Amino acid sequence: MLDLLQQLGLALRIPASFVIIEFVGTMAFAISGIRLASSKRFDWFGALIVGMSTAVGGGTIRDLMLGVTPFWLTNSIYIICCVISLLWVVIFGKYLISQKNTWFIFDTIGLALFNVIGIEKTLQMDFPLWTAITMGCVTGAAGGVIRDILINEVPLIFRKEIYAMACIAGGVVYVTCFKAFGMSAELNALFSSITVVVIRLLAVKYQWHLPVLKGDEDKEA
Amino acid sequence: MLDLLQQLGLALRIPASFVIIEFVGTMAFAISGIRLASSKRFDWFGALIVGMSTAVGGGTIRDLMLGVTPFWLTNSIYIICCVISLLWVVIFGKYLISQKNTWFIFDTIGLALFNVIGIEKTLQMDFPLWTAITMGCVTGAAGGVIRDILINEVPLIFRKEIYAMACIAGGVVYVTCFKAFGMSAELNALFSSITVVVIRLLAVKYQWHLPVLKGDEDKEA
Amino acid sequence: MLDLLQQLGLALRIPASFVIIEFVGTMAFAISGIRLASSKRFDWFGALIVGMSTAVGGGTIRDLMLGVTPFWLTNSIYIICCVISLLWVVIFGKYLISQKNTWFIFDTIGLALFNVIGIEKTLQMDFPLWTAITMGCVTGAAGGVIRDILINEVPLIFRKEIYAMACIAGGVVYVTCFKAFGMSAELNALFSSITVVVIRLLAVKYQWHLPVLKGDEDKEA
Numbered sequence: 202m203l204d205l206l207q208q209l210g211l212a213l214r215i216p217a218s219f220v221i222i223e224f225v226g227t228m229a230f231a232i233s234g235i236r237l238a239s240s241k242r243f244d245w246f247g248a249l250i251v252g253m254s255t256a257v258g259g260g261t262i263r264d265l266m267l268g269v270t271p272f273w274l275t276n277s278i279y280i281i282c283c284v285i286s287l288l289w290v291v292i293f294g295k296y297l298i299s300q301k302n303t304w305f306i307f308d309t310i311g312l313a314l315f316n317v318i319g320i321e322k323t324l325q326m327d328f329p330l331w332t333a334i335t336m337g338c339v340t341g342a343a344g345g346v347i348r349d350i351l352i353n354e355v356p357l358i359f360r361k362e363i364y365a366m367a368c369i370a371g372g373v374v375y376v377t378c379f380k381a382f383g384m385s386a387e388l389n390a391l392f393s394s395i396t397v398v399v400i401r402l403l404a405v406k407y408q409w410h411l412p413v414l415k416g417d418e419d420k421e422a
Numbered sequence: 423m424l425d426l427l428q429q430l431g432l433a434l435r436i437p438a439s440f441v442i443i444e445f446v447g448t449m450a451f452a453i454s455g456i457r458l459a460s461s462k463r464f465d466w467f468g469a470l471i472v473g474m475s476t477a478v479g480g481g482t483i484r485d486l487m488l489g490v491t492p493f494w495l496t497n498s499i500y501i502i503c504c505v506i507s508l509l510w511v512v513i514f515g516k517y518l519i520s521q522k523n524t525w526f527i528f529d530t531i532g533l534a535l536f537n538v539i540g541i542e543k544t545l546q547m548d549f550p551l552w553t554a555i556t557m558g559c560v561t562g563a564a565g566g567v568i569r570d571i572l573i574n575e576v577p578l579i580f581r582k583e584i585y586a587m588a589c590i591a592g593g594v595v596y597v598t599c600f601k602a603f604g605m606s607a608e609l610n611a612l613f614s615s616i617t618v619v620v621i622r623l624l625a626v627k628y629q630w631h632l633p634v635l636k637g638d639e640d641k642e643a
Numbered sequence: 644m645l646d647l648l649q650q651l652g653l654a655l656r657i658p659a660s661f662v663i664i665e666f667v668g669t670m671a672f673a674i675s676g677i678r679l680a681s682s683k684r685f686d687w688f689g690a691l692i693v694g695m696s697t698a699v700g701g702g703t704i705r706d707l708m709l710g711v712t713p714f715w716l717t718n719s720i721y722i723i724c725c726v727i728s729l730l731w732v733v734i735f736g737k738y739l740i741s742q743k744n745t746w747f748i749f750d751t752i753g754l755a756l757f758n759v760i761g762i763e764k765t766l767q768m769d770f771p772l773w774t775a776i777t778m779g780c781v782t783g784a785a786g787g788v789i790r791d792i793l794i795n796e797v798p799l800i801f802r803k804e805i806y807a808m809a810c811i812a813g814g815v816v817y818v819t820c821f822k823a824f825g826m827s828a829e830l831n832a833l834f835s836s837i838t839v840v841v842i843r844l845l846a847v848k849y850q851w852h853l854p855v856l857k858g859d860e861d862k863e864a
Contacts, residue, residue, distance in 0.1 A: 235856070238856065239856040241797060242802065243802055243856055244801065244802060244855050244856065245854055245856055246800075246807055246853050247800070247801025247802060247853075247856075248801075250801065251801070261708075265486055265707055266486070266495060268489075268490075268491055268710075269710075270710055274770060274774050274777075275770070275774070277771070280777075287856075291856065294856075328495060328496070331498055331501070332495050332496070335495075335501075346572070351788070351797075351798060353574065353795065353797045355462060355573065355574045356468070356572060358467075358468070359459070359464045359465065359467070359468025359469075359471065359472070359572070360464055360465060365467055365471075366467060411465035411466045411467050412466055413463050413464070413465050414456070414459065414460040414463075414465065414468075414508075414511065414512065415515060486707055487703075487707070487713050487716060488712075489710075489711075489712055549716060550717070552719055552722070553716050556716075571793075574795065575795065576793075576794065576795045577689070577793060579688075580680070580685045580688070580689025580690075580692065580693070580793070581683075581685055581689060586692075587688060631686065632686035632687045632688050633687055634684050634685070634687075635677070635681040635684075635685055635687055635690045635732065635733065635736075636681060636736060
């Protein structure tokens with residue numbers, strides 16, 4: 202079953218549409234990092250590193266935890282995507298506000314795909330289902346946390362955004378399709394991705410937030 | 423000798439009392455993270471991640487350095503402990519101040535146990551004794567550093583607390599018992615844990631601090 | 644060829660001069676971290692950890708990514724260098740300003756050597772040339788980023804210093820000598836190191852900076 206999944210998983214990523222989504226998603230993540238770096242007056246190199254951390258940081262943590270070589274060390278396309286993103290911001294910087302919705306869509310589709318990639322990679326290594334959901338969430342959301350640490354801000358996803366929760370919902374859909382209904386990897390990925398995209402779009406449109414944890418007014422824990 | 427240690431080490435963790443200490447210690451660590459996150463107005467998810475980082479972050483760094491799969495990826499009990507901790511803070515938040523001493527004791531006992539677990543795991547992999555002491559300290563103290571980075575504060579243990587030093591003292595006791603006196607793993611663990619607990623309790627009671635390093639009034643290093 | 648490189652690489656590090664450079668470089672890195680920690684009123688332990696993170700942090704990230712045990716876990720000399728650095732700052736703290744140029748030179752030579760070590764270690768594991776350049780840069784520059792995260796500042800190298808770029812230039816020189824001219828590992832290392840040192844010295848003397856990335860005046864990326 203896992204062998205079959207593996208083959209399907211490989212087949213899944215061969216179609217050109219998926220490769221394009223991965224690269225556009227990588228660029229959307231990188232651009233979000235580069236723009237935040239620019240608001241902090243980083244130089245070009247600093248902005249590139251923040252962009253790369255945003256784009257490949259989540260997958261790197263996932264790969265280190267799974268005990269495999271970080272995916273971007275053996276394929277230069279990811280660094281190239283990040284360099285293109287830097288040039289894009291340098292050249293089209295003043296138009297990025299008008300491109301905001303476009304990049305938001307790319308970012309959301311990228312999130313959905315990164316989540317699926319993380320889930321599949323973890324399942325192929327015989328980890329439990331809940332580990333796969335966790336690693337999908339790490340793949341999608343941890344890059345943004347590293348980005349915010351590098352620019353010395355409290356991580357955004359801990360305070361404002363429905364981002365990781367969309368990944369977790371997408372992960373639950375994936376493993377349910379996979380385990381309960383025995384669906385093909387393509388369909389698992391499709392339903393999972395739709396879940397992530399729909400939840401994130403609705404969350405932004407209707408300003409969904411998780412409840413803030415009330416402090417006990419005692420800061421010396 | 424190491425084989426024997428390994429068997430004793432495994433036996434050591436079977437007794438129910440040790441399992442209970444590990445889970446209560448995990449919860450104490452998680453609650454310290456969740457409370458600090460709540461003082462920063464994090465949402466529930468953010469607080470859970472900060473709690474998890476505090477509880478399993480040190481062991482994760484240890485396992486990545488030792489080249490093994492992070493311990494919490496194959497046993498869901500650790501995430502469950504963290505979720506219970508979150509619910510505990512949500513439900514009993516206003517009583518946490520009155521529970522302060524209780525959780526401080528659990529936190530200290532947890533620290534002692536995590537230190538021993540880190541030392542034993544490292545020794546079982548044939549690393550030098552000083553590496554084991556270092557990894558015990560990492561297991562106990564690094565989670566708090568990750569917590570403080572995530573809430574964007576200067577790590578507490580670098581400025582105020584005798585925390586890591588208690589681990590190091592406990593580690594020295596462990597390897598001395600192990601190497602010089604050839605004592606059993608249970609006794610090593612017991613004496614090491616007592617050392618950690620006593621030093622931490624005394625440090626808090628008598629406000630022991632390490633000396634602050636005097637700056638050279640030249641901040642451009 | 645790689646076998647030959649490996650043998651040469653091993654030979655390269657045997658000469659006493661190289662060992663001395665590595666330890667002096669480690670101390671220069673550690674001292675830069677310890678001084679910054681002291682300006683933040685860290686205690687001795689905190690300062691030691693920041694110093695160690697600066698000195699061995701880059702190589703640790705490199706080793707984790709390459710899938711090998713962090714180099715300092717099996718050889719206690721690196722921790723000893725960091726402890727000596729701490730004592731040096733404690734004892735000679737008030738003279739450090741007058742030693743500034745000396746430690747700047749040691750820091751720069753250390754950077755060049757760490758870069759070469761990172762490149763060679765990566766090439767020996769059959770990674771692509773660009774990965775080796777990247778890992779050289781990580782070895783030299785990532786420790787400073789961890790240092791700045793621990794003291795809760797925006798990483799210096801993202802805003803002000805020509806530091807990583809010197810590593811990248813040195814890396815390009817290394818792989819060019821290695822691949823295009825088929826030179827010996829000693830010569831590769833020599834030319835690469837000279838490149839790093841010269842670029843860094845010129846950058847500081849003539850205050851070279853990378854251009855700052857202009858923000859789009861929209862901070863909600």
